[in-house]
Amino acid sequence: MEGKKTILRQSVGMLLAFTILLGGVYTLAMTGLTQMLFPRQANGSLIYAGDGSRICGSEYLAQPFEAKNHLWGRVMNVSGDALRDKDGSPLLYGGPSNLSPAGEDFGKMMAENVAKIRAAHPEMKDAPIPVDLVTSSGSGLDPEISLAAAEYQVPRLARETGRSQAEVREIIGKCTSGRLLGIFGEPRVNVLKVNLMLDEQLSK
Structure with a gap:
């Protein structure tokens, strides 16, 4: 014992x-x-706007942008049924669509996304659309897009903001991260940072 x-x-x-x-x-x-x-x-890798006292987001969390004078990021699912409870209250900020690429709903969504991109970029009617402009990421919250996706939007941004295409490209360049260790992955453009610079609100 x-x-x-x-x-x-x-x-x-x-x-x-x-x-x-x-x-x-x-x-x-x-x-x-x-x-x-x-x-x-x-x-949280926070991004500040204005005089540096206002938090406007994080480098690692996407925000939905649809205004024509803003850079658009990846497709976000911020109001889908899968993200809400039975009463319609939000459960998550956002997430992936979980649609099967073989399903009719996915095909319909892709067609709608392509039509939206084409309509907003008449100058690019003969150019292929970068895939990250019409699809969501695995998490549904990816804050960055490829250089190709950003370049595709340059004519619209120049038209809607009154800046030259060179000025828009300069802003995009300042918000671009290179390959990890110089060899892994691809250069990436932070959508929120670009839009804050277009609005001249990015904190120095």
Whole structure:
């Protein structure tokens, strides 16, 4: 009986020790370390507008843009039935469509997306549409598009903002990230940053 009590005390002691060590000490240490080494990333990689006092988004979270004087990002599903409960209340900010590429609904959605892009870009009627302008990403929240997708929209942005195409391309260039380590992936354009610069609101 005494042996069982000893084992129980040891087990409870180990449980408390590891709870304090892993649930408290480790968590506080990692939080403090990330705040010291990567404070911007640890706090959400926030993007500020105006004088730097107004938070307008994160580098890693897409926002839906549909105004003609703004750069458009990937297709976002921010109001689909899958994102709402039975009463219609939002469950998630956004997410993937979960439509099968073999289904009729997917084909209909793609046709609508292509028609929307074509109608907004008459100057590009003979150019192929970059696929990321008519499809959503795996997460449905990708904040970046390819350089090709951004370039496709340059004529519309120049027309709607009154800027020259060269000025629009310069803004896009400032908001473009290169390949990871110079070799992995493709250059990417942050949609929110471009639009803030078009509106002249990106915080310096």
